[in-house]
Amino acid sequence: MTENPAQSAIIVSGVVKQFGRFAALRGVSAEFDAGKFHAILGDNGAGKTTLLRALAGLAHPTQGTIRMFGQDPQDSSREIGYMAHPSLLYDEMSGMENLRYFARLYEIGGDERCAEVIRAVGLDPELTRPVGQYSQGMRQRLSLARAILHDPKLLLLDEPFSNVDVHSAREMVILLKNMRGSGKTIFVVTHQALLLDGVADEFVWMQEGRIVDRTAAPVRAGETL
Secondary structure (H helix, E strand, O other), X not given: OOOOHXXXXXXXXXXXXXXXXXXXXXXXXXXXXXXXXXXEEOOXXXXXXXXXXXXXXXXXXXXXXXXXXXXXXXXXXXXXXXXXXXXXXXXXXOHHHHHHHHHHHOOOOOOHHHHHHHHHOOOOOOOOOOHHHOOHHHHHHHHHHHHHOOOOOEEEEEXXXXXXXXXXXXXXXXXXXXXXXXXXXXXXXXXXXXXXXXXXOEEEEEEOOEEEEEEOOOOOOOOOO
């Protein structure tokens, strides 16, 4: 069935998010094409993570609305894979044990899918070491595996390449590129924009809680990274 236009985009309309007197988002309005790779850039405090959490339905707007494939984000949670900056993993469990736990939450039976996504991010499903003994890069990979476990339509990733070596980060980028190629919509908050050069469809620049530019390149005219 062909989606109608209202269902084929993420629409953000006049979104304000306040924490006390501080406005993390200040009237953000934008429409994002589905099936595209959107990189969100900006300095610390620009509102990137807050926007990502709002898209995930984890930060309810103080004002404004968000429509995700024609629905409220909180009604689309099964379609969303979210990777927070903290790994949100259980340190006393192995990688497979972590994914088995989350698989049960999504009513995914058996180990096949868990092993598949662990391999997809470059980890070994046979590794029995507790996650608390993983390197930061390994934790990031496993956190990505958790986010894609239920085959979501939309991926929201907050600094997925943080503390990941260059080779591993490039492998993660290739995985995300392939997922975009299969029709998934991807948002990545990152300070490592050059990793996504030639991969992301657009770079969304934020400043002081607003979207200030959208470009096809990881740098804006007259600027360097």
